[in-house]
Amino acid sequence: MINADRLKKNWSLVAAHGEQVPLYFYSTLFLTHPEVRDMFPMNMAAQRDKLVTALGAAVSNVDTLDRIVPHLQQLGRDHRKFGALREHYPAVGQALMATLEHFSGPHWTPAVASDWAAAYDLVAEVMTDAAEEAAHRTPAWWEAEVVAHDRRDLDTAVITIATAPRLDYLPGQSITLCTNWRPRVWRYYTPANAPRADGTIDLHVRAVDGGQVSTALVSLAQVGDRVRVGPAVGTGLVMRRDAPPRPIVMLAGGTGLAPMKALVEQVAAAPRPVALYWGARSATALYDLDPMRAMAAKYDWLDFVPCADEDLFGHGVPFGSPAELALAHGRCTGAEIYLCGPSGMVEASRRLLVGSGVLDGAIHYESLGE
Ligand code: HEM
Numbered sequence: 001m002i003n004a005d006r007l008k009k010n011w012s013l014v015a016a017h018g019e020q021v022p023l024y025f026y027s028t029l030f031l032t033h034p035e036v037r038d039m040f041p042m043n044m045a046a047q048r049d050k051l052v053t054a055l056g057a058a059v060s061n062v063d064t065l066d067r068i069v070p071h072l073q074q075l076g077r078d079h080r081k082f083g084a085l086r087e088h089y090p091a092v093g094q095a096l097m098a099t100l101e102h103f104s105g106p107h108w109t110p111a112v113a114s115d116w117a118a119a120y121d122l123v124a125e126v127m128t129d130a131a132e133e134a135a136h137r138t139p140a141w142w143e144a145e146v147v148a149h150d151r152r153d154l155d156t157a158v159i160t161i162a163t164a165p166r167l168d169y170l171p172g173q174s175i176t177l178c179t180n181w182r183p184r185v186w187r188y189y190t191p192a193n194a195p196r197a198d199g200t201i202d203l204h205v206r207a208v209d210g211g212q213v214s215t216a217l218v219s220l221a222q223v224g225d226r227v228r229v230g231p232a233v234g235t236g237l238v239m240r241r242d243a244p245p246r247p248i249v250m251l252a253g254g255t256g257l258a259p260m261k262a263l264v265e266q267v268a269a270a271p272r273p274v275a276l277y278w279g280a281r282s283a284t285a286l287y288d289l290d291p292m293r294a295m296a297a298k299y300d301w302l303d304f305v306p307c308a309d310e311d312l313f314g315h316g317v318p319f320g321s322p323a324e325l326a327l328a329h330g331r332c333t334g335a336e337i338y339l340c341g342p343s344g345m346v347e348a349s350r351r352l353l354v355g356s357g358v359l360d361g362a363i364h365y366e367s368l369g370e
Contacts, residue, residue, distance in 0.1 A: 002115045002122075004063030010112055011060040014103040015053075022052040024102055029095035036091055039082045041184045055096055055120075062119040069126055074233045076127030078176070080140035081186070081230040086132070089124040096120060134231070141178075142167050142229040146221055147200060152287035155207045156255070157218045158192070163229055166199040171262035172237030172338075174368055176230035177203070181216040186230060188368050190237075190340070192258035194265035204255040204288070236366035237338055239263055246336050250276040251322035251349055253341025257288060259366075263338060264295065264302060275303045275331045277322030279341075283308040283315035305329075323349035332358050339365040 014021060026044065030037045054075075058068060065072075100116055101108045148160035169175065171194045176186040192202040207218040221227075237259050248267065250260040257278050267274055276296075280286050286306050296304035306317045307325050318325060323339075326332055332353060339349055346365055354360055 002062055002118050003111075004060065004119075006112060007060040007062065007115055007119060010100065010104060010107060010116075011056045013107060014100055015056060017103050019049065021099060021103060022049040025052045025095050025099040028098045029091065032095065032098075033088075033091040036088055039084065039088075039184070041182075052096075052099075055092070058123050059096075059116065059119045062122055065122060065126075070235070072123060072126040073130035074231075076130035077134040077138075077231050078233055079127060080131050080134065081176070081178075081228070082184075083140070084131070086128045089128060093117070093120045093124060138231060139165070141231075144177075144201075144227050144229045146223055146225045146227065149221055149223055151218065153285070155218065156285075156287040157205050157221075158288070159203045159205055159217060159221065160200050161203065161227065161229070162198070162200045167201070167229060167232065169195060169232030170238050171195075171266040172234070172239060172259045172366075173232040174234045174259075174366065175201070175232055177213065177217075178228040178230075179213055179216050179221070180226070181220060182212045185212055187211070187213040188233075190234075190259040190262070190366075192261040194262050202258075202261075204258040206255045234366045234368050236368075237263070237340060237364055239266060239338075243336065245272055246334060247273040247275070247331075248338065249326050249331050249335045250274060250338045251326060251341075252276070252278045252339075253322065253345035254280055254285065256339075256341030256345070257292070259340050260338065261292075261295070264299070267301075268299060271299070271301045273301050273303075274299075275305065275326065275329075275335075277305045277307060277326050279307040279309075279320075279322045279325075279345075281309050283311040283317050284313055286315065286317065289315065321345070321349065321352075323352045327352065327356050332356065335362065337363045339363060 058072065061068065097116060142163040144161040144163040146159060147162045150158045152158060169191060174188045174190045176188055178184065178186045189203045189205065192204050205214050205217045207215040252260045260276055264274060264276065278292065286308065289306060292304055296302050305325060307320050307322060308317050309319065311317055337353065337358065339346055350363055353363055
């Protein structure tokens with residue numbers, strides 16, 4: 001029996017060493033297994049701790065493995081795009097163990113060591129089984145071509161890609177994308193359309209400060225360029241088919257509009273009332289106003305409310321955040337709420353909604369890549 005409490009305690013002890021932990025982990029991994037170095041981005045400074053944090057969290061939560069199995073399966077399938085095969089997992093496991101031992105000091109006992117090893121093997125097994133099963137059906141990644149590039153303003157572009165073969169996903173799910181400009185650096189984007197007959201996917205991309213992939217996609221990518229795409233991931237914004245038929249409120253900030261458009265297209269197959277609030281700091285950043293207004297004109301069950309904190313150039317949008325306005329309009333009580341945008345906006349909106357009496361379980365959001 002694995003003692004999960006002991007693992008969690010040990011993990012918080014180790015994690016308290018902050019950035020030292022991933023630094024030690026990667027140095028050990030690359031020194032002992034140089035053959036895996038090429039799977040990782042050249043410059044790892046930006047997001048050093050993603051894998052290690054996930055490793056510690058997943059493995060030390062082995063007592064609730066059942067709950068995270070679907071997530072681990074997705075992660076395992078997604079890892080095929082890195083070239084991760086079953087034989088690489090022991091290398092990562094050994095580097096993890098060496099890191100834990102280093103930072104545990106006198107707390108590293110044979111019992112703790114064998115618990116970590118057993119827990120890691122369980123997690124690795126779920127991931128590799130899912131990856132190997134997926135290998136019978138889908139490629140490790142999809143080659144895609146940019147078939148349209150519509151730059152809406154200095155920072156934002158709507159980019160359409162066509163994958164080969166077709167990539168299946170559900171409205172609200174995300175994909176990862178990697179460009180030749182930043183090899184092996186993958187970033188999440190969410191399709192802005194429900195799956196189409198021709199398989200093309202619209203992505204809303206905003207070049208954020210220091211965002212290597214987004215900046216290249218907005219300012220360098222052109223029609224005809226090729227990118228790589230990873231499998232669909234995420235469950236937070238997926239609308240369950242058996243969900244109760246409550247009214248839907250969508251709260252989007254910036255390019256968080258993308259999944260909402262995909263979800264609206266899904267609802268169009270079996271319409272019910274949707275109120276979509278879309279906000280930005282400045283009204284000039286509402287890069288998709290005309291297409292959204294056209295969409296609202298097409299669907300009489302869709303109420304579209306753009307909003308902003310400032311409107312210097314008179315776009316005629318109300319002031320306020322999507323959550324503030326939806327609450328003020330009495331839209332949130334008894335509704336299913338879908339929320340997407342910058343992480344600060346998502347957090348602030350959740351707090352506001354829950355503080356106003358909305359049940360946490362009625363708020364749907366995704367937390368990939370943070
Ligand atoms: C139990 C085992 C493992 C777990 C729980 C795990 C978990 C993760 C997670 C959560 C991420 C971040 C994904 C994202 O947010 O995009 C990640 C990234 C990554 N993983 Fe794993 N992983 C495991 C094993 C492996 C193995 C065996 C390899 C291959 C040697 C590998 C290679 C990578 C690479 C190349 C990245 C991208 C890193 C980056 O972009 O900085 N992982 N892993």
